[in-house]
Amino acid sequence: MKTSLAWLNAHLDRPVTADEAERLFTRVGFPLDGRELIALSSGGQDEQLDVEITSNRSDCLSHLGLARELTAATGGAGGTLHRPDITIHENPDRPVSERTSVANEQPELCPLYTARVIEGVKVGQSPRWLVDRLEAVGLRSVNNVVDVTNYVLFELGQPLHAFDLDQLHDRRVVIRRAHKDESFIAIDGSAHTLRDDMLVIADADRAVAVAGVMGGLASEVGEGTTNVLLESAMFAPLSVRKTSRSLKLASDSSYRFERGVDPQGVERASRRAAQLIVELAGGRLAEGVIRVGEPEPAPRKVSMRVERCNALLGTQLTAQQQAGYLDRLELEPRLIDGKIECSVPTFRLDLKREVDLVEEVGRSHGFDAIDRRDRIAINVRPPQREVEARRRLGRVLVAHGFHETITLSFVGMKHGQPFVPADAAPVLVDDERRKAEPMLRPSLLPSLLICRKANQDAGNADVRLFELAATWYESQADMHEQRQLALLADADDAQQAVRDLRGTIEDVAEQLGGPAARAGLSFEPVSRETFAVAAEVRLHGEAIGMTGVLADPAREVFDVKTPQVAAELAVEPLLAMYPPVRQVQPLPRYPAIERDLSLLVDEDVSWRQIEQAVHDAQPALLDSVRFIGTYRGKPIAAGRKSVSFRMLFRDPAKTLRHDAVDPQVATVVAALQQAVSAELRG
Secondary structure (H helix, E strand, C coil), rough: CEEEHHHHHECCCCCCCCHHHHHHHHHHHCCEEEEEEECCCCCCCEEEEEEECCCCCCCCCCCHHHHHHHHHHHHCCCCCCCCCCCCEEEEEEEEHHHEEEEEEECCCCCCCEEEEEEEEECCCCCCCCHHHHHHHCCCCCCHHHHHHHHHHHHHHCCEEEEEEEEHHHHHHHEEEEEECCCCECCCCCCEECCCCCCCEEECCCCEEEEECCCCEEECCCCCCCCEEEEEECCHHHHHHHHHHHHHHCHHHHHHCCCCCCCCHHHHHHHHHHHHHHHHCCCCEEEEEEEECCCCCCEEEEEEEHHHHHHHHHHCCCCCCHHHHHHHCCCCCCEEEEEEEEEEEECCCCCCCCHHHHHHHHHHCHHHHHHHCCCCCCCCCCCCCHHHHHHHHHHHHHHCCCECCCCCCCCCHHHHHHHHHCCCCCCCCCCCCCHHHCCCCCCCCCHHHHHHHHHHHHHHCCCCCCEEEEEEEEECCEEEEEEEEEEEEEEEEEHHHHHHHHHHHHHHHHHHHHHHHHCCEEEEECCCCCCCEEEEEECCCCEEEEEEEEEEEHHHHCCCCCCCCCEEEEEHHHHHHCCCCCCCCCCCCCCCCCCEEEEEEEEEECCCCCCHHHHHHHCCEEEEEEEEEEEECCCCCCCCCEEEEEEEEEEECCCCHHEEEEEEHHHHHHHHHHHHHHHHHHC
């Protein structure tokens, strides 16, 4: 922020030099970006200090706010802070409510709006002192009324706007959203087409200002103006920021509204501006103020533990010292049972938590004054369970040949739309910088496919990728954000690739949750547009994601030539299983007997059905069932397939004989004939 040294000193008991101001500002966290000696048109000089203000300190975007920091930094040695003496004299003949009206149709975007009316003003040149003040901060003088609004903005930090009341149709103000494609010409002469999500200040017929950004040419105060409507308001920071960026229209007002203004400062600035306009331009101030919106909020109560403050800062300050630092910043500290309770003034929008007060103590004490310790104490604690689970997850996937990717959260409409869940809508961002990729990804698979395309262009084959990140979509006006795990792998042999991917998922479940988690996994065939063959992955009966072979149209959108298998799983249920629970038992003492079966079944019969039928038959001494493979083609008839699997039989008490297993195998074959119309293949 460009600041006048003379203006700063006007708020201080003891003036400071430019060198002293630079040293004090830097010590409390506001370094200077530059200093410049300004030659004023009056013949005098002033020192301009360009102070770097962090985005959370909107209270310092004014000379009064920066002077407050200087007063606190000197510990009161510089005296007290001089605030402007605001006294207004209202004309009781006709109240302001008889001269204008205000209707607020968007209270969520404009929480507070105030309007005052000054009649009979004489617009002309500003006095020399006012011109000097504005020139010192890089502004040119326009006229006495407009100059007052700019002066108060830099003095108190509250943006204001003066309308020519007679140019407002029906002499009224309406706070509303712009009409679609509504035209607007700003004070700087630039023409704009507004969108219907932008907030405007309008009269009875048209927009006369873009709220929080800039006034309009049609209602500006000029030489012929005699009646002024003075606006002082609060606007939603996000709304102002989006509108300013979209229109490429920025101002000192929008800069402050984007960062937040003091709710109690709205009325104070209005009174100050009214006072100066009457002094410099004459006129009569109508009695009262039109106020639409929220009442002034009470100060927040935030407390800080004395011991916690010292622990975080590495100091040994007494409670009285800590309270003294906070008192300099007008936080009204009270020491209660080892805590300091502060009443945070409304202009300090950044102070919300205990650690914020700790930072204020550190700034005031001076970080350079904190002793440096040669040794630090470290409390050794085991890693957090979720952190360790994520590490284990990554190690398992890398062991299966996958490479982790970190990609942008944005995708283009062409890439993202096919992956938007049914009955949901994509989440779009309104940002000029992301025109080509305006969608927050509804799935991680588009990001992985884009990465696969880059590997294809580089000539890489047998690519396996995974990513752990968030996805977004909108359903029933609610935003849904989910952390997902996505896997993508080349599938020259689709059947083998699907089996490998399933094995990877099963291993992930076992490594995170143990054998019981792996046993709790199931894969149910389903139909999805983006998959040629798909299965819903269930964990203990709850759906956690999808896996399968990507459909050619979905893959070809990304110009990926190689067939791909993919999976996308909700990661929270997987991480929640950690650490794995394992059961230890002795190794088998006696050998097992394996029996392989090949069955002819209809094409729509799944392995899950076959496996379930085997278990339902309850063959004695069955230890496990394992899928081997599927065959289609001659001499098998169309619509049929051959499924091969292996059964393992074991007797824990003695060595099995083949004739003891034959009846169990026959039972299984009979059960399969009954359940899925299977034929034993010769």
